[in-house]
Amino acid sequence: MRDAHYEWRCKAITPIWTGDAYQKNGRMIPSGLLGSVRWWFEVLVRGMGGPACDPTDPDSRCPDKHGNRCVVCELFGCTGWARRLQFKIVDSNGQPVQAAIVKDQEFVFHFTPLRPILDEEWALLDLTLRLIADYGAIGGRTVFKPSDERRRENMPQHKDYGLIEITSWPDIKVEERQLRSYLKQSHWRNMDHGDYAWASLDNFWCANGKHLARQNKDDSNFNRVLGRDERKTCKICGDIHDPPNKCPKNNRYPHRHSENLINKNRTNQWIAGDKQESKKVFSFRHPQRTFGFVNPEVIDFSEMKKRLRKAWPDLKDDEFHQGSDLLNDLIRSPGGAP
Numbered sequence: 001m002r003d004a005h006y007e008w009r010c011k012a013i014t015p016i017w018t019g020d021a022y023q024k025n026g027r028m029i030p031s032g033l034l035g036s037v038r039w040w041f042e043v044l045v046r047g048m049g050g051p052a053c054d055p056t057d058p059d060s061r062c063p064d065k066h067g068n069r070c071v072v073c074e075l076f077g078c079t080g081w082a083r084r085l086q087f088k089i090v091d092s093n094g095q096p097v098q099a100a101i102v103k104d105q106e107f108v109f110h111f112t113p114l115r116p117i118l119d120e121e122w123a124l125l126d127l128t129l130r131l132i133a134d135y136g137a138i139g140g141r142t143v144f145k146p147s148d149e150r151r152r153e154n155m156p157q158h159k160d161y162g163l164i165e166i167t168s169w170p171d172i173k174v175e176e177r178q179l180r181s182y183l184k185q186s187h188w189r190n191m192d193h194g195d196y197a198w199a200s201l202d203n204f205w206c207a208n209g210k211h212l213a214r215q216n217k218d219d220s221n222f223n224r225v226l227g228r229d230e231r232k233t234c235k236i237c238g239d240i241h242d243p244p245n246k247c248p249k250n251n252r253y254p255h256r257h258s259e260n261l262i263n264k265n266r267t268n269q270w271i272a273g274d275k276q277e278s279k280k281v282f283s284f285r286h287p288q289r290t291f292g293f294v295n296p297e298v299i300d301f302s303e304m305k306k307r308l309r310k311a312w313p314d315l316k317d318d319e320f321h322q323g324s325d326l327l328n329d330l331i332r333s334p335g336g337a338p
């Protein structure tokens with residue numbers, strides 16, 4: 001056990017979406033970023049065989065009826081169990097960051113134990129932050145919420161938020177075996193991950209150096225991968241209205257053809273997301289990165305690669321990092337950005 005605080009020093013490669021950064025003064029909400037760290041921590045824990053509830057789902061969240069908790073709630077807290085970490089985002093002088101984080105800004109994830117924290121827990125946190133930096137993105141957890149996507153689609157530059165680089169990190173060494181046995185301890189809550197089982201590192205993939213986007217008004221390889229109609233045109237009048245313009249026919253924000261699925265099958269519905277759910281593919285242009293999830297009940301990695309090759313015919317197998325391979329790379333390269 002350790003008592004000292006731990007710091008991961010970072011640089012923002014893109015601005016960081018903090019939930020309300022688009023509003024006038026862009027005040028920072030650390031709880032939004034903590035929510036995002038927690039979300040990726042859940043993904044990691046599920047991928048390594050441990051229990052992780054969905055705290056936004058009243059039917060799933062901890063504690064269970066026996067009063068037991070999952071691995072994530074143990075650290076981050078839940079009803080009746082205070083979190084064991086204090087989480088701050090500070091600048092290089094240790095002052096709290098008040099505004100939204102801009103490109104190239106240095107900032108620090110600063111964690112102070114409120115109660116003793118095990119080496120295994122620090123190691124999981126370290127893996128989580130490196131997963132975010134090397135293969136994912138950070139933002140409010142709303143990055144994965146459809147309502148927010150809708151808002152982001154109406155923003156001038158909506159693609160690139162939340163890419164970070166870790167520039168220094170604590171030296172935490174825990175064997176993989178030790179981590180896995182920690183995650184399988186018998187006192188944890190016994191649970192079925194149900195509808196959100198897909199949000200696991202087992203199902204995660206990332207292609208660094210690749211991005212998906214719109215090519216022109218009729219072609220969007222992003223929409224091709226999602227299974228959506230590629231056309232940008234307004235469903236009402238057939239013209240193109242870029243935000244914040246409304247359609248002159250009905251004076252409303254336009255609904256585009258690209259909101260329609262090409263084929264309303266379950267795979268497209270799951271990947272593109274519907275009103276209740278987020279899409280499952282995210283892409284960044286500067287630097288180029290595309291990541292997403294598969295779902296054993298809907299689409300596997302090889303089918304996902306086939307879809308991606310409709311956008312990138314030259315995609316090589318070793319450019320597509322997936323599930324357990326990616327975990328092995330993270331575990332074998334402590335602190336190492338690729």
Ligand SMILES: [Zn+2]
Pocket residue numbers: 052053054061062069070071072073074078
């Ligand atoms: Zn829980």
Ligand SMILES: [Zn+2]
Pocket residue numbers: 234235236237238239241246247248249254
């Ligand atoms: Zn229109």
